[in-house]
Amino acid sequence: MSPLLRKNQSHTFLWLLRSLLLGLIVGAVISALTLAVEGATAIREKHQFLLFFIPVGAALTTFLYTKIGPYLKDAGNQVIQMINLGIIDIAHPSAIGFKQDAQSNYSKISTKMAPLLFLNTFITHLVGASGGKEGVGVQIGASLGSNLGRLEHFLFSRKNPSLDLKQQGIWLISGAGAAFGALFNAPVAGTLFGMQFSSPRENRTDALLPCLVSSLSACLITQALDVHVFHPLAVEAFPLDLQTILTLSCMAIVFGLFSRIFCLVVNWTKQLFSNIKKSPLLRVAIASLCLLVASLLIYWVTGAFTYNGLSIDLIIQAQLGETSLAAPFLKLLLTALTLASGFVGGEVIPLLVIGATSGSLLATFTTIPVSAMAMFGAIGMLSGSTKLPLACFVLGLELFGYANPLSLFLVASLSYGASGKLGIYEKQILPEGVDWV
Template sequence: MGSSQQKFYTSPLAVINHLVKWTLLSIPVSVITGSLVALFLWSLEEATHLRYEFPILLWGLPASGLLIYWLYKIGGKNAEAGNNLVIDEIHKPGAGVPARMAPLVLITTVITHLFGGSAGREGTAVQIGGSMAAWVAKVFKLGNQDVKIILMCGVAGGFGAVFGTPVTGAVFALEVLAIGSVQYIALLPCLITSLFANWVCISWNIHHTQYNILFEGSHDEWIPYLHVDVLLILKVVIASIAFGLASNLFAVLTHNIKHLSKKFIKKAYLVPVAGGLVIILLTYLIQTTDYNGLGVSGPFPDSVNIVNAFHAGNVEYYSWLLKLVFTAITLGMGFKGGEVTPLFFIGATLGNTMALLLGAPVDLLAAVGFIAVFAGATNTPIACTLMGIELFGGTHLVYFAIGCFTAYYFSGHTGIYASQKKLMQKIV
């Protein structure tokens, strides 16, 4: 065996040791993360039902924003940085991810949803996983390299459990850190943790939303051996350019709102108060609460939401833009929660609109938009393609991959995570 081969040789025994070590380390991370994510999802559902039952709660949004500000002011410290703190610590372990991040973000995200802020759940789950992984790393006194890996495991576990997509969770944790680099060193640990955390979450009787694509596919009559419809591929590409541009618009608008609100509102505690007032004003201007909260389902059968976006009707051609604005204001002005579920809403409703414009299957383009807008905003096209398979099945894999990769290229280099490194250009 040559010297270069010896340098990269890994014995089977070393692989077994690696597997056993990270299986044992992943167990506490998975059990704690999966259980806390289950508690979070249950709390979120209860808060959403309360808001449906008592719409007047919307008027408490400014006060809830003030409460969130003070909770972080009193006990948050560096936890305020959220997902970016977790990503920064993976890149360069230093100050650490505090354990208090988990209860803080869980409580404040539920508060945001209870009073009608437009936010998601992925950011909360990732922060729960990251903070609990950091705590486990402290207990076991892990070195810096192992701290990086276990933090990635926490991200994978939180993401996999909150959406019920463990394979996606593992790859997302590897891919999200940097544009142009995938951290394969943590591949097995992330997969193990994501699988375990998802199983733990499900064992608490948590059920994830099921989506169905009724479109079974069609073949091009001129090139039958391709097993895909060439014209439909072209329509998916056109729609996915729009998905990528929507991803970029969301990221840029959220960052700008955050920057401008800090610049023009001198008292920091008034930023979420102002944001809450703007959301109330917008809600009453459009005379619907469909764009408040999570957006997976709604209080009425004909509500604009993700589930209804898979069917023609109920969705307005501008629904995606309204959700984009509501979410950018909510998150850009100090409320807590994730971006991903609103991105699903934006993508699914934009996909619905594009399908009607292009004469394509509504459920297929809603599904492609669902994952592609997320891919563009987070710069994780591989993970999002896998998410398409885990959520919708593998029948339409070609369309999922085309959608995610096209959106990724057209979304620019501004993503929703400021700490995500840009190691190379998307094109050269």
């Protein structure tokens, strides 16, 4: 055996061990996060007066960031930038601009990130803000990957001053992919998400095997711990002919435009409240009071707090064709106000909810089964907002157990093309010509 082959085998074996260990740790932490969110939701549903503490929760979240580390509020963008520096390092390691960026961004992922995000997500769901958990989960997974990589480097590579960008990127990609996979019990989608979410323009294929092993092992841990993950209803099959393809194409473009509206509304709402520059606490106080008032008005009209928290039940209702006409708009309103109030959690689950309810309503104008349209709406809006059509396509297959990949792939692709350049990941590097419409 040649020395080069032996070296490659040793390198692969080491990454298998690293990614396996990382996946086990991330799987356990994501399981704890899922249980914490479920616990907070159960407490709030039992004691509905906690909704009146939305302004207190927003103020506490802001206070914790201010005292522990204001830079941690931009944790998601920091993770994306560090992964993208690794991509540039591989492609143009001698570029002067890259060297300057590398020095200015060679900051470490703080060990404070994971526990602070965990606590703030618990607060979000305890008081009933309309957030998710996957955004925080991905950041926690990336943080664990970064810290585990630094620990290994400290123990075994003390002669080198710092972990190189390429290896650091693999740790971050594997941690993020493992978290996403564990949150939805979707290991393949988790792998693709980890490899692509920072830069859909480039694929870090060097991270494929580590990310797959981490994602798969994290999913196995959540399954072994019997942690509840979202299981939507089975999607009704239907024949795919030319007329149906044309109908689906039109619907996919609509979902892409809806995702564009979602991103615009969220950004506009954040900017509206950011104009209150006198005090961060005053800004979140006003935004969270608006969130509380909107929640109470929705309760007065609907008789339930269904739109607060994760709102997973709305997806089930959408698949059954029981969606109210106002459902997607009410969820969008509460989600935008939640993000403007400084609460953390994520946008993926709200996007799935808004997309599913929109698809369910649009099903009345087509011959496509309502359960399928709800799924297409959920995956279409997610594809458009994340700019990750391949990962969302696979998530649809794994999450909904869908047996017709062509129609789902068509929806994910066209929704992505119609969504424009604005997405939920601010520092994401997008391909040229992303906007087809």
